[in-house]
Amino acid sequence: MTALSDPGKPALPLHVQIRRDLEDQIRSGVLMPGQKVAFEHELMTVYNCSRMTVNKAMSALSAAGLIERRKRAGTFVKLPRLDSTVIDIPDIQIDITARGESYGFELTERRVRTAVTAKERELAGEDGRVLCLTGLHLASGKPLAVEERLINLAAVPQAEAVDFSHMSPGHWLLEAVPWTQVENEISATEADAELTRRLGIEKGQACLVLDRRTWSGPERITTVRQTYDGTRYRLVAHFDTLRRSAPRP
Amino acid sequence: MTALSDPGKPALPLHVQIRRDLEDQIRSGVLMPGQKVAFEHELMTVYNCSRMTVNKAMSALSAAGLIERRKRAGTFVKLPRLDSTVIDIPDIQIDITARGESYGFELTERRVRTAVTAKERELAGEDGRVLCLTGLHLASGKPLAVEERLINLAAVPQAEAVDFSHMSPGHWLLEAVPWTQVENEISATEADAELTRRLGIEKGQACLVLDRRTWSGPERITTVRQTYDGTRYRLVAHFDTLRRSAPRP
DNA sequence: CCAATGGATATGTCTATACATTATCAAAAA
DNA sequence: TTTTTGATAATGTATAGACATATCCATTGG
Numbered sequence: 001m002t003a004l005s006d007p008g009k010p011a012l013p014l015h016v017q018i019r020r021d022l023e024d025q026i027r028s029g030v031l032m033p034g035q036k037v038a039f040e041h042e043l044m045t046v047y048n049c050s051r052m053t054v055n056k057a058m059s060a061l062s063a064a065g066l067i068e069r070r071k072r073a074g075t076f077v078k079l080p081r082l083d084s085t086v087i088d089i090p091d092i093q094i095d096i097t098a099r100g101e102s103y104g105f106e107l108t109e110r111r112v113r114t115a116v117t118a119k120e121r122e123l124a125g126e127d128g129r130v131l132c133l134t135g136l137h138l139a140s141g142k143p144l145a146v147e148e149r150l151i152n153l154a155a156v157p158q159a160e161a162v163d164f165s166h167m168s169p170g171h172w173l174l175e176a177v178p179w180t181q182v183e184n185e186i187s188a189t190e191a192d193a194e195l196t197r198r199l200g201i202e203k204g205q206a207c208l209v210l211d212r213r214t215w216s217g218p219e220r221i222t223t224v225r226q227t228y229d230g231t232r233y234r235l236v237a238h239f240d241t242l243r244r245s246a247p248r249p
Numbered sequence: 250m251t252a253l254s255d256p257g258k259p260a261l262p263l264h265v266q267i268r269r270d271l272e273d274q275i276r277s278g279v280l281m282p283g284q285k286v287a288f289e290h291e292l293m294t295v296y297n298c299s300r301m302t303v304n305k306a307m308s309a310l311s312a313a314g315l316i317e318r319r320k321r322a323g324t325f326v327k328l329p330r331l332d333s334t335v336i337d338i339p340d341i342q343i344d345i346t347a348r349g350e351s352y353g354f355e356l357t358e359r360r361v362r363t364a365v366t367a368k369e370r371e372l373a374g375e376d377g378r379v380l381c382l383t384g385l386h387l388a389s390g391k392p393l394a395v396e397e398r399l400i401n402l403a404a405v406p407q408a409e410a411v412d413f414s415h416m417s418p419g420h421w422l423l424e425a426v427p428w429t430q431v432e433n434e435i436s437a438t439e440a441d442a443e444l445t446r447r448l449g450i451e452k453g454q455a456c457l458v459l460d461r462r463t464w465s466g467p468e469r470i471t472t473v474r475q476t477y478d479g480t481r482y483r484l485v486a487h488f489d490t491l492r493r494s495a496p497r498p
Numbered sequence: 499c500c501a502a503t504g505g506a507t508a509t510g511t512c513t514a515t516a517c518a519t520t521a522t523c524a525a526a527a528a
Numbered sequence: 529t530t531t532t533t534g535a536t537a538a539t540g541t542a543t544a545g546a547c548a549t550a551t552c553c554a555t556t557g558g
Contacts, residue, residue: 013541026429029466033427039508050543055509063309071509072551079427178282178328180275188437188455188479206437206455206479217278230437230455262511288538299513304539320539321521 014049018057026066026077037067037075092226093171096139104138105168108198112153112160120150123220129153131160133169136198137226143199144233149224156221173214173222181215189227199229206230263298267306275315275326286316286324341475342420345388353387354417357447361402361409369399372469378402380409382418385447386475392448393482398473405470422463422471430464438476448478455479 012020025031038046043054058075061067068078096103111132115124124130131151136143149169151159156177164172191205199207208228214221261269274280287295292303307324310316317327345352360381364373373379380400385392398418400408405426413421440454448456457477463470 015541027466029429029468032466033429041508051509052544053542055511056541059510060312063312069509070551071549072507072553074508180278180282186435186457188457188477190439190453190455190479204439204453206439208435208437217276217281219278228437230439264511290538299515300539301514302512304541305511307539318539319521320519321523321537323538 014047015053015056015060018043018047018054019060022057022061023066031077033077033079035077037077039074091168091171091174092137092145093168096137096144101140103168104141105164105166106136106138107133107165108136109134110164119223123150123223124152124154133164135164135169137168139233142232143229145226145228146195146198147224147226149222151222152220155216155219169222170224177216177221179214179216179221183213185209185211187211188230195227199227201229201231208233263296264302264305264309267292267296267303268309271306271310272315280326282326282328284326286326288323340417340420340423341386341394342417345386345393350389352417353390354413354415355385355387356382356414357385358383359413368472372399372472373401373403382413384413384418386417388482391481392478394475394477395444395447396473396475398471400471401469404465404468418471419473426465426470428463428465428470432462434458434460436460437479444476448476450478450480457482 022031022037031037037058040051040054040058043057044051047054058067058069062069062075066078067075069075093103093105109132113120113130113132115121115126115128115130120130120132121128131153133147133149133151135147135149137145137147147170151169151173153160156173158176159169159173162172187209189207189209191199191201191203191207193203195201195207196203196205207230210226210228212222212224212226271280271286280286286307289300289303289307292306293300296303307316307318311318311324315327316324318324342352342354358381362369362379362381364370364375364377364379369379369381370377380402382396382398382400384396384398386394386396396419400418400422402409405422407425408418408422411421436458438456438458440448440450440452440456442452444450444456445452445454456479459475459477461471461473461475
């Protein structure tokens with residue numbers, strides 16, 4: 001067995017290597033925002049490769065928003081903007097189990113009805129049928145979040161036959177019905193009487209609210225509001241500019 | 250003047266056109282998650298171009314996470330995951346003016362001190378000097394958010410000379426000191442006595458909290474907590490899977 | 499002194515080709 | 529039947545060259 005290449009380094013493609021090198025220089029501060037990056041023909045000689053290979057690396061960084069390229073002038077590290085960063089909003093069940101707690105779901109109410117409220121009609125249209133589910137997400141046995149969900153039965157007819165009494169509808173939907181678009185909204189609210197009772201928290205406590213609407217193509221799938229106990233759980237968003245670029249292995 | 254090409258359509262590059270077409274098909278539901286996308290050689294004949302051009306379009310979509318490519322098998326629309334979506338968290342000043350309200354900042358407290366608390370030491374290190382600013386963001390003259398900020402004077406010495414009495418420190422920093430990394434955290438809290446007084450809201454009201462830490466290369470720049478009035482302002486996050494792909498003009 | 503012009507240059511796009519890599523499928527061997 | 533083997537087909541990577549496009553910069557003309 002001759003070791004032609006280190007098995008730990010499975011011969012990373014050259015354009016990936018170039019991209020990584022530049023990324024590292026930006027991340028470490030060797031290349032600061034506004035500073036000029038080497039020309040393509042310079043990197044060509046450094047890496048001893050063709051311009052297309054350098055171009056592929058640079059184009060990827062440009063698409064990721066890390067650098068800016070101007071004809072004749074050259075390439076520069078981009079001044080980052082504070083908007084458009086990446087955030088993780090995981091499925092609540094996955095999130096809870098990931099932090100080592102046991103997950104449970106408890107269905108409180110289940111109704112099938114014709115769309116009447118504005119919210120329901122936005123989802124299912126005039127006279128569409130809607131599955132209304134209300135339940136509780138439990139972390140280590142304790143209530144963590146209240147969920148109020150509407151499912152468009154025209155788009156997901158098989159949902160009507162599913163027993164959600166101990167299964168997270170969101171988790172089921174995630175696997176059963178692939179979506180193509182999502183809209184989320186994060187807000188804060190004060191716990192009203194009902195939240196107080198259902199989450200077992202004090203009246204008036206701050207809660208984090210996550211509203212989510214999903215589509216599958218042109219069709220609306222579901223609308224959900226998850227209200228979290230603000231003290232026990234924080235909908236933590238952890239992000240980082242360079243994550244816009246491809247993740248490392 | 251012969252109209253070789255519509256001036257409204259400035260001859261979009263072919264690989265961009267191909268990417269857009271596929272994006273549109275995914276967005277509209279013509280191509281559903283899991284479904285097979287045409288082979289490269291098929292798109293070659295459709296668009297009458299070389300394989301490299303098709304490959305560029307497909308690679309971009311793959312990098313954006315919209316499709317999955319498997320050798321020999323082909324290309325498929327990816328099943329979306331609920332995490333890692335794109336969110337806009339704009340600078341508060343820009344955000345307020347963008348929604349047509351007038352913006353104002355009012356400095357409440359300004360101190361230069363040696364790092365003593367854990368938070369300060371995390372920013373400036375042992376015995377580092379820190380600029381502590383506390384202020385109020387005003388939208389249309391009314392308090393909207395309280396800001397508590399620490400600036401690492403070792404990294405940003407020029408901040409000590411700046412008059413922040415009516416200027417948002419965050420906005421100044423954004424232009425004065427380019428950063429390379431950010432970490433954010435969103436949480437909810439109940440308004441305590443001080444928040445109640447400073448924001449002019451009722452005691453116990455729910456507030457949205459945004460904690461942010463920025464780096465410039467290996468160096469820490471600033472730590473800030475912005476606490477928003479939960480009723481008047483919602484830190485609204487609006488996102489969409491396909492935004493991972495490049496934005497449209 | 500300022501404006502217009504044009505050349506030089508770096509990036510953008512595209513082609514045609516080559517070979518590498520890998521998963522699939524079918525035929526051959528056990 | 530099960531396993532192995534090998535051909536095949538798809539993507540992945542890389543090349544060299546060509547032309548397009550935008551813009552910086554110096555030279556020229558007013």
